[in-house]
Amino acid sequence: MSFTFTYQRPDFTAYQASFSKQLDKFKHASEYIAAKNALKQLNHLRKNVTTMAKVAYIRHSIDTKDVFYLEENTYWDQQQPHVDQLHGHFFSALLTSPFLSDLKKEFPETLFLLAEDQKRLTGSKIVNLKQQENERISDYTQLIASAEIDFNGKICNLSDISAYFSDPDTAIRESAQTAYWQFFTENEEKFDQIFSELVNLRHQIAMKLGFDSYVTYGDIAMNRWGYTREDLKKFRQFILEKVVPLTTQLYQRQQTRLGVDTLYHYDLPLIFPEGNPKPQGNQSELIKKATEMYQGLSPETGAFFQKMKQQDLLDLASRSGKQSGGYCEFIDAIEMPFIFANFNGTSDDVDVLTHETGHAFQSYHSAWIEEPELVFPTSEAAEIHSMSMEFLTWPFMEKFFKEDQLKYRFAHLSSALQFLPYGALVDHFQEEVYEHPIWTAEERKVCWRKLEKQYCPEKNYHFSEGLDRGIYWYRQGHIFEVPFYYIDYTLAQVCAFQFWQRKIIEKDPKTWEDYLSICHVGGTQTFTEILQTGHLNSPFDEVAINQVIETVSTYLENISETDLK
Structure with a gap:
């Protein structure tokens, strides 16, 4: 995702109208070709709205202090359950289509397995609970990102201070761990409160949908097919x-x-x-070495990583206010992945870069898949x-x-x-x-x-x-x-x-x-x-x-x- 990518909050009313129109075409199609074309249009619409949700998430994670994207994150916390419910109508229609046998011959089997799961996981009765769950998750990520620990003469976030965990000096290792965990003990009540509310909300969600426990709900949400x-x-x-x-x-x-x-x-x-x-080397030198590595690994990885650099699709430096951890996201509208990390000068930098590049490389080679939910397995x-x-x-x-x-x-x-x-x-x-x-x-x-x-x-x-x-x-x-x-x-x-x-x-x-x-x-x-x-x-x-x-x-x-x- 180039950082010049234009983000615009979707008009949900308009999106709902467009989606419902295509869904009606799919449900009332008199012949298979019409149903197939409507399904492709529904894929396209889902890709567009998914793109905006992902861009908002990425920009919020890059700087959790950015007021605009903080507000957009709050918006998606509230809106995503409505989007999921709307998309749930499509999955239900897919499973009851008179052309189901024909669709199964042409579209991936996993689309229909996903539809079965989504049919069990969505519904108007849980929208408010899902919104509250999203809010609590955001509370957690904001709390983690808020860490500013005074250590060794500088203000560290959790990623920065963990670089001292492997210092050969026992006193430094111990004091770094003590300072790190002090953040958690000082906020222990907040962590407990957030998680207690999450457990309660998730239990309610499972009960309202007729599950025996959230464990069963959770395994279905993870799409554990075949085991x-x-x-x-x-x-x-x-x-x-x-x-x-x-x-x-x-x-x-x-x-x-x-x-x-x-x-x-x-x-x-x-x-x-x-x-x-x-x-050995600073961030730019590590990227240069990674470029050489991927050129040497295979023609496919070499061309891919060069494209990632050219389109500014890596954000690797640790900064104040940046969300912790690392991840890879796929931006549907441009059919390219984005890599997020928090380099801290340890071997973890190489681990996270190769790890997330593995995700990114896979999604790049799966960009041909039209269903946005199936680009990643x-x-x-x-x-x-x-x-x-x-x-x-x-x-x-x-x-x-x-x-x-x-x-x-x-x-x-x-x-x-x-x-x-x-x-x-x-x-x-x-x-x-x-x-x-x-x-x-x-x-x-x-x-x-x-x-x-x-x-x-x-x-x-x-x-x-x-x-x-x-x-x-x-x-x-x-x-x-x-x-x-x-x-x-x-x-x-x-x-x-x-x-x-x-x-x-x-x-x-x-x-x-x-x-x-x-x-x-x-x-x-x-x-x-x-x-x-x-x-x-x-x-x-x-x-x-x-x-x-x-x-x-x-x-x-x-x-x-x-x-x-």
Whole structure:
């Protein structure tokens, strides 16, 4: 998205009239060709309104202090549920069309699966509740973005101060963590209030729509086609039994490497005693290196990344008032993605750039898809593109880390394996929270800490009363903003490990071809179909996944401590 892109708040009354007119044409079409043309027009209308909502979101996230886009964000908080309800009428009409069998032959199967889900998730009875939910989500993002922490002689936001977490000086690491978490403890009542209201609203939404709990609603909202929550529970158990022992060994190895008697929470981000590998160069130099990397990776990535730069589609610098985290959004009207990040001078800058470029590259190659909801696939599939791109670019890490490239690869692969228990923890926690909607804030924190000790036993909070009470999850925006969007990362991670194995270990020449194939299909295939297209084993195939996990673990074991010095 070029920053000169013109944003204009849609006239919803006019949009509703245009949409309803085309919807009538679709519903009352006397022949298939007329229904098909009306459907294409409805796709076009949805793209236009979706574009404006995304542009408003992007510009608000870039500067949450901008009054105009703050107001536009408030507008979309109120308006989006009405838009969703209007679009819900289309999905209902699609499923009852007399030309349904003909439409299914020509349009993606996933459009009809999505329609089935949307039919269950929308309705006039929940519009007000969805508006209130959006307001509370905005309250959370504004609260996170408001952090201004006086540390080391400058005012830091949460991204800035986290750069000190891996400082070789123990005193700096500990004081940075203390200052970071002080922001959360000082605002603990606000975080608890926001989340309590979100849980209550979401429970009401589920009840009004006839669900047994918000857990069921949440899985449908995530479009989990082809597998169940029971499958997810088994996957979490697999992580507990097979992965946690391996990550425990990695943390024990880290403790020995750091030469400390006890590994405290503020030690965990420091992988090497002399400091973690850092990318060499400022932001413009990193972009130049990324350009060279993507030119070297493939003709497709080279041309794509050059186009991203030319159209000013990357906002990477951390600034006061900027929303935290990183994301990729697809701007339908110009058929190009946009990448958002918060660089802080750590290896995370390279991770987030390759990760979000994976999303962006996929959506760019799926721009041919006319249905705006299907440009990205479902989340667990979408994260395969991003997490795999992190590994496919491994051969180029010398550009960023020079003589520390082996340290980077060791730390990156270790953290990917260590992420799996945390990702499962977040899902388990949310499941418990929404199965117990009347829990108090304190009961939720007790639950988090109990589960944290199971999935992440390395977390020693001896010097942090707040963290020991269970407030760590406050920092995890997904829990507030997109409930149940987290186990997706773990499902995708074990798929990305397979691309890593094929590219790095097996030198399989067809690896890139398969990756490109899953980028092209976008959301026109289900998660399980995308796995078949990419020649990947399912995360629910415990035998196959255990083998790839063992390959990762063995690779890490074979890198000696001498090699890492």
